[in-house]
Amino acid sequence: MSSTAIMKNRVPSLDEIIEARKGKAGALLGILEDAQGLEEHRYLSEDTLRRIALGTGTPLSTVYSVATFYSFFNLAPQGKHSIVVCRGTACHTRGSLELLETALARLGIDGFREDECNSITSLDAFASVRTVACFGQCALAPVVEVDGTLHSRVTVGKLASLISKLGKGGDK
Ligand code: FES
Incomplete structure (x- = not known):
């Protein structure tokens, strides 16, 4: 077949x-x-x-x-939603660490150690947060992917809005 x-x-x-x-x-x-x-x-x-x-x-x-x-593959169960924060140099210099911290805080995720792993899932399995080395969109940094859609020149406010639109605790 x-x-x-x-x-x-x-x-x-x-x-x-x-x-x-x-x-x-x-x-x-x-x-x-x-x-x-x-x-x-x-x-x-x-x-x-x-x-x-x-x-x-x-x-x-x-x-x-x-x-x-390949960072595309996951070796642990993933949450319902996916937030991927680029941590490459261009994005880092434009504030991606603050974006990562915002995502983790908004989702109530503690204990993420970026130097030890590249992803973590919230205890309620609502979302997984992952980091990548570069999306290849450096001119548009900082870049964050939410549920498969890339967002460029992301600010803390924009990311907070994107996460709240996911409807934590319910459907989109
Ligand atoms: S470093 Fe973030 S897209 Fe290249």
């Missing part, structure tokens, strides 16, 4: 995703991306990584290396 045929009919299982893609160029990246999309909380569990390694005949260490190299 082709991957196109699978996608048209229904959500495929992990085994079907692996079967449809394995052996093709770029298969591992595509399988990881699709596998993450299957999971309600958009992450790759250890069990999923093991099944992908087994199903593709790829060493688990390789699968794990790819999953940890």
Whole structure:
């Protein structure tokens, strides 16, 4: 069965995703991306990584290396909403640390250590806050992505407004 045929009919299982893609160029990246999309909380569990390694005949260490190299992949359950703050040089010099602190405070998230990890999820799983090294939009710094939409020249006030529009405790 082709991957196109699978996608048209229904959500495929992990085994079907692996079967449809394995052996093709770029298969591992595509399988990881699709596998993450299957999971309600958009992450790759250890069990999923093991099944992908087994199903593709790829060493688990390789699968794990790819999953940890790309910031797109999450190895822990993610919140309903996603806020990604760019912490590259251009954004940093234009106030991205204050934006990061604003996001964490507004979402009631304590204990984020930027030097130890790049993401954290609120205890109520309402949102995850993540940092990235650069969005490639440095001329528009500081840049923040909220639920997949990039926002440029973000101020503390604008970010606070964006977060309140998420409707903490309810739907958008
Ligand atoms: S440093 Fe933030 S977009 Fe490049």
